[in-house]
Amino acid sequence: DPVSIEGWSWQPFLEDAIKSLGGLNFEPYPVPDRFLQREDQTGSKSKPISVTTATWACKTEKFRQVRAACVSAGSAASVLNFVINPNSTYDLPFFGGDLVTLPSGHLLALDLQPAIKTDEVHTTHVWDQLIPIFERWRDQLPYGGPIPEEAQPFFSPGFLWTRLPLGEEGDDLIQSVVRPAFNEYLELYLQLAASAERVNAERSDFLLQGQRKYTDYRAEKDPARGMLTRFHGSEWTEAYIHTVLFDL
Numbered sequence: 001d002p003v004s005i006e007g008w009s010w011q012p013f014l015e016d017a018i019k020s021l022g023g024l025n026f027e028p029y030p031v032p033d034r035f036l037q038r039e040d041q042t043g044s045k046s047k048p049i050s051v052t053t054a055t056w057a058c059k060t061e062k063f064r065q066v067r068a069a070c071v072s073a074g075s076a077a078s079v080l081n082f083v084i085n086p087n088s089t090y091d092l093p094f095f096g097g098d099l100v101t102l103p104s105g106h107l108l109a110l111d112l113q114p115a116i117k118t119d120e121v122h123t124t125h126v127w128d129q130l131i132p133i134f135e136r137w138r139d140q141l142p143y144g145g146p147i148p149e150e151a152q153p154f155f156s157p158g159f160l161w162t163r164l165p166l167g168e169e170g171d172d173l174i175q176s177v178v179r180p181a182f183n184e185y186l187e188l189y190l191q192l193a194a195s196a197e198r199v200n201a202e203r204s205d206f207l208l209q210g211q212r213k214y215t216d217y218r219a220e221k222d223p224a225r226g227m228l229t230r231f232h233g234s235e236w237t238e239a240y241i242h243t244v245l246f247d248l
């Protein structure tokens with residue numbers, strides 16, 4: 001029998017993340033009302049499925065925007081997309097997590113993504129610490145398959161990427177591997193942030209240019225566009241992608 005994803009939730013991952021961020025001085029990151037929580041129906045007239053897309057966001061001294069997009073669509077989808085966008089006055093990568101459950105299975109992506117992949121000052125110390133963590137978890141997960149060549153500049157060599165089946169086998173790996181991996185990636189990210197010092201204006205401008213390329217790419221190629229458009233319509237979805245999810 002096919003396994004239903006009804007009731008599947010990535011909320012525990014978001015709760016872990018918020019706990020880990022707990023030591024920092026949060027400030028609100030304003031999100032317009034119409035994007036905070038959007039509810040619609042999908043599915044057929046005879047079997048409607050209610051869909052909620054909710055946004056959680058904050059900022060700190062070193063993080064321009066920390067945001068989570070949570071899609072709950074009953075038997076149709078469950079998603080947590082979590083991104084930390086650093087201030088360009090600090091030499092930091094992005095934290096990116098994409099935890100996606102569809103009726104066809106789980107699709108999981110985790111990375112500390114570079115703003116400028118070719119800049120060794122920006123990458124080397126991150127990758128030296130990330131790669132051992134990556135290798136340990138990667139060995140316990142199936143490979144998610146090739147990603148587009150054009151996406152390569154935006155991923156680190158520590159990109160953890162897997163597809164898992166629904167049901168017990170996938171659930172076990174999510175508890176024993178994906179959840180601790182998510183938390184270790186985030187712990188490393190927060191350590192890097194804690195020790196990051198302000199950079200000068202010239203360096204900050206350089207980092208900002210790289211951040212813009214990354215954000216533009218993510219907005220343009222957002223793999224959720226199709227799903228969000230089906231659920232909430234294209235006007236709302238385009239505004240959400242450009243003014244909330246990838247708003248730099």
Ligand code: DBV
Pocket residue numbers: 069070071079081082096097098100107109110111147222223224226227245
């Ligand atoms: N992805 C987002 C946002 C989402 C979201 C904001 C609000 O960037 C969800 C939701 N990702 C989402 C969905 C799918 C994917 C797929 C719904 C499935 C699309 C589908 O099958 O219809 C990682 N996410 C993917 C894919 C990759 C990533 C490589 C597969 C794309 C494909 O097969 O075409 N997203 C990508 C990535 C990060 C990320 C590397 C950061 C770590 O967030």
